[in-house]
Amino acid sequence: MATMTAAQKRAQAKAEYDAFLAACPSRKLLDRISDKWVTLILSALGGAGSHQLGADCAGEPRSMRYSELSRLLAGVSQKMLTQTLRSLERDGLITRTATPTVPVTVSYELTDLGLSLHRLVRDVKAWAETHMDDVLANRASYDTRTSG
Numbered sequence: 351m352a353t354m355t356a357a358q359k360r361a362q363a364k365a366e367y368d369a370f371l372a373a374c375p376s377r378k379l380l381d382r383i384s385d386k387w388v389t390l391i392l393s394a395l396g397g398a399g400s401h402q403l404g405a406d407c408a409g410e411p412r413s414m415r416y417s418e419l420s421r422l423l424a425g426v427s428q429k430m431l432t433q434t435l436r437s438l439e440r441d442g443l444i445t446r447t448a449t450p451t452v453p454v455t456v457s458y459e460l461t462d463l464g465l466s467l468h469r470l471v472r473d474v475k476a477w478a479e480t481h482m483d484d485v486l487a488n489r490a491s492y493d494t495r496t497s498g
Contacts (some may be wrong), residue, residue: 382441387426387434389471394422395444395460396468411468413447413459443467 354362369376382388397409414422420431435458438444443464449455460468 379441382437383467383471385434387423387430388438389475390423390426391419391431391434391438391458392443392460392464392468392471393475394419395458396465396472411460411465413457415455415457419458438464 367376368374369380395414396411416431416435419435420426420428423431426434435444435446439446439458441463442461444458445461447457447459449457
């Protein structure tokens with residue numbers, strides 16, 4: 351039986367990723383990236399929603415300070431924002447830069463990997479905003495049919 355190098359083992363494992371299988375690690379990644387706060391943070395850093403802060407509306411990816419993200423993401427707690435930012439940094443989707451000022455200035459921006467995911471979640475966010483009225487109408491219709 352031939353032995354495999356570490357690189358060959360990684361390549362084999364990558365070829366075997368299948369989110370339909372219970373033990374596939376990509377399931378945990380799907381769980382993380384489908385979180386609403388992840389979607390909104392990636393959208394914000396990718397330029398979506400920056401018009402609400404008075405910035406250029408071109409939608410270009412940009413660095414944002416923690417306080418900017420906190421103001422933009424209505425309803426996010428400090429704990430949830432911190433946890434989500436840490437998990438995104440750990441996964442290599444964003445970078446955190448601390449500038450030694452008084453107080454310390456911390457900013458976040460998308461990595462290339464994060465930018466590739468941003469493009470997808472931006473479209474999902476836009477779809478949700480565009481079709482919310484349709485979904486609400488369908489929910490009301492369903493509830494009417496099933497409550498009687």
